[in-house]
Amino acid sequence: MNENLSVLGVFALLSVLAVGGGAAVLPETKALVVESHHWLTDDQFRDIYGLGQVVPGPNMLMVIVIGYHVTGYIGALLAFLGFFVPAGLISWGASRVWDHFEGSPWRRSLQRGMAPMVVGLMAAGTISIARTAIDGALTIAIAIAVFAGVYFVKRVNPALLVLGGGLVGLAFLS
Template identity: 30%
Template sequence: MPLKPVGLWELVAYFLRLGAFGFGGPIALAGYMQRDLVSRGWITEGEYLEGLAFSQMMPGPLAAQLAMWIGFIRHGLPGASLVGIVFILPAFLIVLAISALYVAYHGLSLVQALFYGIGPAVIAIVAHSAARLARVTVGTEKRMWLIFGTVALITVVARAEIALLFVIAGLVGVFLYSPPRTWKTSTGGLPALIHLPPLSGATVTVPLFLGLGAFFVKAGAFTFGSGLAIVPFLHQGVVLQHHWLNERQFLDAVAVGIITPGPVVITAAFVGYLVAGFWGSLISAAGVFFPVYFFVLFVGRYIIRYREHPALKGFVKGATAAASGAIAGASIILAQGSIIDVPTAVIGLASLLILWRCKIPEPLLIATAAVAGLVLYHG
């Protein structure tokens, strides 16, 4: 289909609707963009595939990255900025409302019963996401499975996600798929494209808002794989390092990110609200999406140019294998705080079986688990 001009506000209106009603996770959202935008002639199939390749290679939520990329190639900086804002805005507002209700009524037995059922279902979704991501990205490569297993084991033993392992796994991937002896003969060369942020957390002397912002910027920069790849990173920082939330609150935050439309990493807004109210929510959401915006504006064109380079592909392979391993390890850690008796074990196992055998929307599964929690809760 020939390319048709699309106005900035027309594109913005489309992504506002997608952000408000786009359930199904990052792959589904990316599929909606291909179905709608290519068929309308607003982008070509080649532009879509380039944007998808870029989004899969870079850290950060895939759907938000792809949306901003499309806005950027059509309308530059204003397009990327406005598309990014309206795509995230509906989910942010929904999470803000849920956060306020959660804080106000969390003491009610009704709310506790709902999340009694939701918790095990979230564990099943996280575990299923790890398996699905591993099947897609690791496949039959034994060396990548070794990375997956090693990171999963370390995560469980340390009871924490260690961001440095992503970098190490990525470098292992570089040496496996592009050993140093080939660097001089590789065509095109590979400039220093990946500038990683410092791995140390915010110091205890910085203000709380600055600490929240710094933490979530780093979280967004290390979210390789699916949206749920952010879960182990958040658990390490939010629960274990900063003690902003307890285990129960953290699991509820993940559930809120799953049941709302748009990117799963909107979980950051819920966490921020529980820590520091509205401004904490706004700063956390802005922080987790800032790396995405930065990569689209300043890194995307180079990633597209060098996306076939073995070193870059190797780094992405290794880092993604590590991310899926960290998700698997995190699901085990989180299960210890959520599956506490026979009813929650039954809900968790049933949810996992349903996900494995059926293509049920995740928000529907969580809603069903919430009803089960109301029936079975005896707190």
């Protein structure tokens, strides 16, 4: 079915665009999945992103759930392969040639120049999720509390804070 090919294509594209990691590619993921292909609503996207937060490993494993929503288990597999294999191959190849540029001053320029762009992309990713996830006093309060916990209290496990946010939501919103 064509929809399977779309899933593979969309996530393979996102894979090679994901410079700077998962948060950096969030706005583009949302644009393609919600706005271009209408595979999910805004709220579903936020919910599925939330699922990615409560499991271990990279948050972007949530692409599996997006694929599942489109064409079931095959979509889940294709989204996983599409999102991880192209970037994985690039990394694999690059790490084999990278050491040849050990002394190149351009290597430093590359790392130095990319750093602020990646921070900008991560900030844009945060904004993209916030637009759907922040919609009132309670969600603002949860976000600020978790921010303070992660930023100022280094010893706390971030996953517990995220789960705590879920419990607060359950207690006050249901």
